[in-house]
Structure formats: C-alpha cells, structure tokens
Amino acid sequence: MVRNYLRTVGRHFSALFPPACAGCDGVSITGLAFCAICAPVAHRIEEPCCSRCQVPMDLFRPTGANSLCSRCQRQPPAFDSVHALWEYDGSVADAIRRIKYGGDLPALRALCRGASPWLSQHLYDLGPDLPVIPVPAHPTDLQRRGFHLPSLALRFLSVSNPIVPCGLRKERPTPRQATLSLEERHRNLIDAFRWHGPSVESKIALLFDDVLTTGATADAASRALKLAGFDSVHIFVFARAPFISGSKPAT
Secondary structure: OOHHHHHHHHHHHHOOOOOEOOOOOOOOOOOOOOOOOOOOOOOOOOOEEEOOOOOOOOOOOOOOOOOOHOOOOOOOOOOOOOEEEOOOOHHHHHHHHHHHHHHHHHHHHHHHHHHHHHHHHHHHOOOOOOOOEEEEOOHHHHHEEEEEEEEHHHHHHHOOOOOOOOEEEEEEOOHHHHHHHHHHHHHHOOEEEEEEEOOOOHHHHHHHEEOOOOHHHHHHHHHHHHHHOOOEEEEEEEEEEEOOOOOOOOO
C-alpha cells in the first residue's frame, strides 16, 4: 500500500514539476536530457573515431590501416581510450557552461539522466569492480565554484562501480585552461596531479570528467595514475570537442 501511494505521489510530482532540459529552461523529452528544440543540436559522437582519443576520423585520417589518428601516432597520450557520448558543441556545450559557470544543478541532473544508461553500460563492459576516479580540482578552484562537477555528476549518475573521490589530487593551482594554447595547456599541468589513494590493486583505472577538449588535463591526470601503478587509464566524459584545438584537421 505504501509503495502504491509513493508511486501515485511520484506521478503527480512529475506532472507538476516536469523534468528540465539541460540546455535551456524548457521541458525535456521523457527520459532524455534535452527538450524537442535542443535535442536536434545535441550531437552524438559517431564512428569511425580514433581508437585512442575518439576524434572523428573524417577530421584526422589514420595512416595506413592504423585505427589511431595521426596526432595519437605522433604523440601518444598517456590515456588508453576516451569514451564520450556527445560532441562538445550546440546544446551540450550550452548545458555544460550552464552547469560549470552558473551552478545550474537541474541542468546537471538532466544531463546525467540522458547519459546514465550509456555510461553504466560502458563501465560494466570494462569491469563493474574497477574504480572510477573523478578528475580533481585544486582546493582554491573548489572554493571559488562551490562544488566539484565530476564528483557531483557521478552521484547523480548512480554509478555502481566503486568511486575513489580523493585518490587523485591536484597539487597546485593552475591558470584556466581555456585561456591557453595547446602547448601551454600541457606545460601548465606538468606534475599538477599526484595519487594519494590506497595502494593500487586494480591495474585499470576509469577516469571521469565532464568534458575533454584538447586532452591536456586527461593526459596529465593519466600520467599521474600510471606513475602510481595503473597499467591503463580509460577516460569517460559527457562530451569531447569534435576536433583538437591547435591541430589542423585533415583536408
């Protein structure tokens, strides 16, 4: 009887307060992150992609029969794969900016609602017992923003894998990556991360962040994890830039 009552209350609550769209102030499509207007410009990442950084291969063509883009062949990143659901543009970029710079938590819940089935399946495929490590922020950044987006997102996503929230730490504050060139971004993060978690038992780490643009943060964090003893690091993000800033797409 109590369960039926709660279901009824839940239905009335949903009718009065329908789920918000992650990209605007509209009402989202049932079970999705975006409304009917924003959904068409929330672009899912499509194959073929580089098997390492997931950049679309029509932008960075592989050489020969290699499944790696030319950039990953020239300068292999420390991470072993990237798993992103959306391209970082359109409604998805709008949603992430609303969350990161406006503290829009309903938008974060909506984004997690749309990404949860995809993320849960990928995490399960790699290993349901593998640790998920949120990319850390420096304490000064946390104080300024008031919340840690990757950790909060993992709670909204209801990830079943074990989460290690403070294992990886950012040791020093750094200038905002968005203001820097590709080369400056990599220099900016040298030795910025260090592992403070328990001794490594699993040889595979799953690193979670909200977005991947140039890959500099993911690369620096992955290097720190491999120094700690992890053999491979797999990156999970809501979205990744459709091309790598500072690199020229193939023509």
